[in-house]
Amino acid sequence: MNLVHLLLRQARQCPDRLAILYGTEPWATHAQWAQRSAGLAQRMRAAGLVPGDRVMLFMRNQPRYLEILWAAWWAGLVVVPVNAKLHPREAEWIVANAGARWAFVTHDVASEPLAGLQQQIDVESDACDDLLTPVGDAWAVPVVEREAQDLAWLFYTSGTTGRPKGVMLTHRNLMTMGLTYFIDVDPVSSEDAIVYAAPMSHGAGLYAIPHLMAGARHVVPASGGVEPAELFALGEAIGPLSTFAAPTIVKRLVDHAEQHGIQAEASARAFKTIVYGGAPMYAADIARALRVMGPRFVQIYGQGETPMVGTALSRRQLADTAHPRHTERMASVGVAQTPVQVRVADADGRSLPTGAVGEVLIKGDSVMAGYWNNPEASSAAVRDGWLFTGDVGCLDADGFLTLKDRSKDLIISGGSNIYPREVEEVLLTAPGVAEVAVVGLPDAEWGEAVVAFVVLQPGSTATRDTLDRHCLASMARFKRPKRYEIVTELPKNNYGKVLKTELRQRLADPAHAASGQRSAM
The missing domain is CATH 3.40.50.980 (Rossmann fold)
Incomplete structure (x- = not known):
């Protein structure tokens, strides 16, 4: 294999069908x-x-x-x-x-x-x-x-906490991922075109496999990256594009469409499918994306350790506004993809009942062979074939998975569990808020206190007081941030994920803590 x-x-x-383009120019x-x-x-x-x-x-x-x-x-x-x-x-x-x-x-x-x-x-x-x-x-x-179990792709994790680990992906892992795309993500024809705007070293490059399976075209933008105007123009020139994008890239595309008055019909000429994943996509953001660009979005949840395969939230599910639980489904990451099982378990790996919050586990032919030269980490991550993802979530009665947070990001304040994503979802609906990241700060009285780092939209008049009133109107008092840090940007790694470890380090810095106390609520 x-x-x-x-x-x-x-x-x-x-043999003569065009396979690769560099911008609009034929390459091979x-x-x-x-x-x-x-x-x-x-x-x-x-x-x-x-x-x-x-x-x-x-x-x-x-x-x-x-x-x-x-x-x-x-x-x-x-x-x-x-x-x-x-x-x-x-x-x-x-x-x-x-x-x-x-x-x-x-x-x-x-x-x-x-x-x-x-x-x-x-x-x-x-x-x-x-x-x-x-x-x-x-x-x-x-x-x-x-052989199917031989290595094909040695992917190094982003290393947000210490040195990255080498994820060993086999030919079987990647073949499984490729075939799954057609079933759970998007059908592909030889007339389609995938554009590589996100790094090809990550998920975007992996999606070359299903598109080659279908004989589709592969497009590398001349800029080599994410330039929304270029991507819209490419789609208009060579036909609707498919792409994989982190939520930060989706936001840039949606911003561009909104700022330039590009209607959903015009977006459909430029983009067939935008698959998003790799970091949280908040319900407010996907609702806006659908409103501005129309039904061309599919969400996937996976990890480097189970590449692009975990759950999927289809465009049909995203568009099913008549469903009584549509709001909850919009905030989920969908249902298990066809070749894997997904369950939620306690610390000992025992399955939890519907609705209970625990660690997300995934099992199937997409799960990695282990970490390169790291048997201890491999044994901790994969047990009896189940990948312990480190993500915290819950399953509803229909099998939809809703992620709460990474287990290491959970905040315990006054003995109560607080999931940063829940607070972030609320703050993102506040007028004038562009981005949010919530972390825990050690607190002598409560164990941990909730701190929100907030990036405001240009011209926003939001203040710490207005943000606090917004939170109090939408969530239990114990969950609301005890402190709001207004910042110009959030630290992110090379794949667009917010570095919460760095935010915690900022809070631990005495100089920052002193200035922060003056801004605390």
């Missing part, structure tokens, strides 16, 4: 893609790389990403995708931990050699062009066959 056969299948059946047909990947695979094997060796991709979004990814699998290698926003020293730590032998980079990301590598290739160089040129008949280059 080698994922490279997905490319070979398309290259043989429809399926046959050209396969020929280039074969050439690189041939040269990597000739240079001494053997099946199971790790090859790092430390580069911004670029059409070569797809060619190199499938070349590595052709040669039986394991890809180590690294976010282009990481510092080179952080990338070097991953090189050492993964034992990567080669790295493919873009000059803007790694202008100097990374320590520990045998070979570093600038993907925009003539040398890389030469490596991708097949020697003789590309179809004669043998595929290094792999």
